Amino acid sequence: MMRVLPWIYLSAMFCFIYLPVAALVLFSFQGGGLPVPPFDGPSLRWYGEVLVDDDLLAALAASLGVALGSSAVAVSLGFLAAYGLARFVLPGAAMIRALLIVPMTVSYLIVGLGLLIVIQRLGLPLSLLTAGIGHTVINLPLAFAIIYASMGAQQQSAERAARDLGASEADVLRLVTVPMLAPAILAAFFLSVTLSWDEFIIAFLLTRFDVTLPVEIWSMLRSGLSPRLNAIGSVVFLVSVAAVILAELLVLRRRG
Amino acid sequence: MTAVRSDAMGWGFVAPALLWTLAFFVLPFAVMGAMSLATLDGRELVWGLSLSNYAELAERAYLRRAVIVSLEITLTVTALSVLLAYPLAWIIAFRVPPRWQRLALLLAILPFWTSYVVRSYAWLLVLAREGWVNEALLMLGLIAEPVTLANTRLATVTGFVHFFVMLLTLTIYANLVQLSPNYRRAAMDLGASAFQTFRHVILPLTLPGIVTGAFLTFVLCIGDYVTPQILGGNTELTVPQVIMVQLGRRADFPLASALAIVLMGLVTLAYLAGARWLRVDRL
Numbered sequence: 001m002m003r004v005l006p007w008i009y010l011s012a013m014f015c016f017i018y019l020p021v022a023a024l025v026l027f028s029f030q031g032g033g034l035p036v037p038p039f040d041g042p043s044l045r046w047y048g049e050v051l052v053d054d055d056l057l058a059a060l061a062a063s064l065g066v067a068l069g070s071s072a073v074a075v076s077l078g079f080l081a082a083y084g085l086a087r088f089v090l091p092g093a094a095m096i097r098a099l100l101i102v103p104m105t106v107s108y109l110i111v112g113l114g115l116l117i118v119i120q121r122l123g124l125p126l127s128l129l130t131a132g133i134g135h136t137v138i139n140l141p142l143a144f145a146i147i148y149a150s151m152g153a154q155q156q157s158a159e160r161a162a163r164d165l166g167a168s169e170a171d172v173l174r175l176v177t178v179p180m181l182a183p184a185i186l187a188a189f190f191l192s193v194t195l196s197w198d199e200f201i202i203a204f205l206l207t208r209f210d211v212t213l214p215v216e217i218w219s220m221l222r223s224g225l226s227p228r229l230n231a232i233g234s235v236v237f238l239v240s241v242a243a244v245i246l247a248e249l250l251v252l253r254r255r256g
Numbered sequence: 257m258t259a260v261r262s263d264a265m266g267w268g269f270v271a272p273a274l275l276w277t278l279a280f281f282v283l284p285f286a287v288m289g290a291m292s293l294a295t296l297d298g299r300e301l302v303w304g305l306s307l308s309n310y311a312e313l314a315e316r317a318y319l320r321r322a323v324i325v326s327l328e329i330t331l332t333v334t335a336l337s338v339l340l341a342y343p344l345a346w347i348i349a350f351r352v353p354p355r356w357q358r359l360a361l362l363l364a365i366l367p368f369w370t371s372y373v374v375r376s377y378a379w380l381l382v383l384a385r386e387g388w389v390n391e392a393l394l395m396l397g398l399i400a401e402p403v404t405l406a407n408t409r410l411a412t413v414t415g416f417v418h419f420f421v422m423l424l425t426l427t428i429y430a431n432l433v434q435l436s437p438n439y440r441r442a443a444m445d446l447g448a449s450a451f452q453t454f455r456h457v458i459l460p461l462t463l464p465g466i467v468t469g470a471f472l473t474f475v476l477c478i479g480d481y482v483t484p485q486i487l488g489g490n491t492e493l494t495v496p497q498v499i500m501v502q503l504g505r506r507a508d509f510p511l512a513s514a515l516a517i518v519l520m521g522l523v524t525l526a527y528l529a530g531a532r533w534l535r536v537d538r539l
Contacts, residue, residue, distance in 0.1 A: 009344070009347060014363070016418065017422060021367045037388065078273060080272055084267070105475060106285075107476075107523075109480075110285075113513070144273065197371075198372070201481055214371045214373045221373070241369060248362060
């Protein structure tokens with residue numbers, strides 16, 4: 001009994017963890033109009049409906065744009081800051097590190113609310129750009145932390161060698177540091193993409209007419225359960241998982 | 257260290273991220289703080305140093321109630337998640353063969369990477385009157401007819417626990433595999449039973465990891481609007497839900513800001529409660 005108990009527990013927990021995912025994906029292939037048992041598929045009907053829904057497709061494109069854009073900015077800023085803090089002796093370095101990390105410990109709702117108040121006070125319009133700025137705020141600490149943690153001594157020796165051989169600071173960065181740190185930079189990028197892609201509350205507060213996919217799904221929820229929601233939800237899940245697995249493979253390759 | 261290189265250049269690298277954080281995080285946060293001390297005169301915003309929003313929080317029963325509901329849900333979720341995740345992390349770390357561990361861990365946390373919105377919706381499917389849980393309960397003869405599971409606190413807690421079990425499994429696993437097996441062997445050699453080894457050796461050594469994970473759970477759970485809004489229905493509201501009500505229906509930014517500051521205060525209290533064991537650098 002004591003031998004099989006751990007395996008029973010493991011199986012039970014995996015069932016619990018995958019229960020909602022299974023319901024989401026299975027009933028996205030439902031034939032009828034309600035995503036509940038009995039299953040009467042498989043049918044691609046609802047994926048077909050998603051493909052011809054202009055609002056959903058626009059939201060999907062907006063989400064991708066915001067995710068890629070905010071992640072690119074976050075990773076660029078995070079990389080430069082990590083390089084500056086790892087390679088130069090700056091007064092107050094510990095405080096700067098803390099300041100760059102601290103947005104990670106604040107609720108997204110509060111980050112979004114603060115930005116919303118400032119944007120409204122300045123009389124600026126809400127748009128995908130403002131949502132992208134919000135997503136960069138939450139992704140920058142993560143990108144900085146991941147890249148800073150991977151800046152080790154062996155890259156520093158290579159950088160010094162390149163500099164001794166006459167490379168300019170820009171050449172050192174471009175030809176030595178970035179290629180050596182590529183796995184960490186890409187891992188940070190894909191994790192940022194996932195977080196932004198999945199993020200709801202900041203995007204909800206900081207967009208108005210053009211919205212991201214989670215916000216569009218949110219407004220679809222008001223009309224109740226539908227296999228169409230399952231289909232688009234499955235797509236969202238698949239994209240997130242693909243980005244995480246890419247990040248995981250990159251980290252694995254670095255360690256291997 | 258390359259001391260010959262100028263500080264000015266270092267500042268040049270740090271400046272963009274620093275300015276971004278100051279402009280889009282620190283400044284908005286400060287403005288929100290100031291906003292919590294402002295008041296509304298009709299629809300007109302009056303800046304000032306008034307504590308009337310905080311006084312309103314203390315007076316109005318439904319605002320006080322939201323703080324209590326948020327704390328009850330968050331503490332329940334944190335405790336349940338730790339209790340469920342610890343054995344799972346343990347089994348993956350010590351029972352699953354090493355070559356399968358990384359895969360088992362990856363699989364155990366894969367659904368973590370789903371939008372709050374999609375994940376909550378998926379639980380709505382499972383907990384619906386016609387959903388799988390009701391079907392299973394009917395089949396087992398535990399209930400005579402379908403029961404309402406969605407739009408209850410139980411549903412909110414289930415959705416949250418699902419999410420945080422994955423997060424905590426990851427953090428606790430990371431702690432367990434860092435322990436040298438020698439500690440366990442030494443305890444066993446000295447005659448400790450499996451339970452005594454756990455109670456007096458493993459548990460104290462993994463406590464910092466548990467507390468760090470629990471703190472993270474607390475922060476994310478108490479600040480989430482989506483899960484209680486989709487799964488909990490409207491019978492009781494959490495603090496984030498009340499904040500959104502103030503923003504949406506009433507456009508009462510001062511009161512919403514004060515509520516946000518209270519939310520930060522609760523997180524700070526949780527931090528202080530666990531500060532002895534917390535390793536924030538490991539987040």
